[in-house]
Amino acid sequence: MTGSITRAAVVGGGYMGGGIAATIAGAGVPCVLIDIDAATSQRRVGELLAESRDWVDKGLLDAAEAEVVAENLIAGVSIDESLAGVGFIIEAVPEVLELKHSTLARVSAAAHPQAIIASNTSTLPIGTLAESVTGPERFLGCHWMNPSRLIPGVEIIPSDRTVESATATATDFHRQVGKRPTTISDVPAFIANRLQHALFAEALKLVDEGVATPEVVDEVSRNSFGYRLAAFGPFEVADMAGLDVYQACLQTESGAYGDRFASTPLLEERVDAGDLGLKSGNGITPLASHDPQRVSAIRNQYFRGLTALLDSIEGLEDLRSTPADSVPTTAKDDTSA
CATH class of the missing domain: 3.40.50.720 (NAD(P)-binding Rossmann-like Domain)
Incomplete structure (x- = not known):
């Protein structure tokens, strides 16, 4: 083999x-x-x-x-x-x-x-x-x-x-x-779908609770944290923001929404040890050990490049609204995750 x-x-x-x-x-x-x-x-x-x-x-x-x-x-x-x-x-x-x-x-x-x-x-x-x-x-x-x-x-x-x-x-x-x-390990939904479906489940709750419309949820997602995810994974983002900041956010959110936002030993142990991410030189990922100014420069270059790329794609923003001549059609089977 x-x-x-x-x-x-x-x-x-x-x-x-x-x-x-x-x-x-x-x-x-x-x-x-x-x-x-x-x-x-x-x-x-x-x-x-x-x-x-x-x-x-x-x-x-x-x-x-x-x-x-x-x-x-x-x-x-x-x-x-x-x-x-x-x-x-x-x-x-x-x-x-x-x-x-x-x-x-x-x-x-x-x-x-x-x-x-x-x-x-x-x-x-x-x-x-x-x-x-x-x-x-x-x-x-x-x-x-x-x-x-x-x-x-x-x-x-x-x-x-x-x-x-x-x-x-x-x-x-x-x-x-x-x-x-x-x-990766063999668990139901693996990693990619477990993460993206957890996001989708929370998005559904926001709509069902009357907090926002689907359009607003999508707009916030793609224009904020979603902007980061093609270049940085969730742990790298947390290391850049500060693990103590994430710990405090999860405390507020778990108090409001329950255990689905509870922290875990991984985060608690790092914060207790003073490993707060990029600002302390140690965190969860190798990114935390790099020079903060260099990380910031690379991150900013990525954001500027991503913005220019999105602005250059003809018709992308048109997808945010229903075409005036829209006729319901059956889409191809292109929905696999």
């Missing part, structure tokens, strides 16, 4: 699966896209190649990369017939446990015994999915983000039965195709 992957496959050609397959193909790795039948697989490959050409026209993709996608994206016939020589297989069928179980059982029966099998699940525990896999030691999760061709992060989730070599190969493979993989 080691070495460079020279041929991959994606089972499930929907919005996420198709994007994953196109990304792999665009990195120069032959990738077989397998859908419910050969005709559907062929149609999806055609759609993805058309999307690539459209992206070239819009400046989102180099023409050379679109050619690489066309050279390496292959329409599969079936799970049973199309996995020969494949070293890495990603299951990307809809988030239905029974469907994933049946698909993974078929995939693991047809795949080479040394092929690594991964599920692109958003929330389902990998240990549960592993129950249907022949050779669960080679199975893990790889949670790509939507849109899969553009967002770099991928969560790599081994179960307690996954061998280290499979995790290492999965990590190397995702780097090989241009992603930024992070290995």
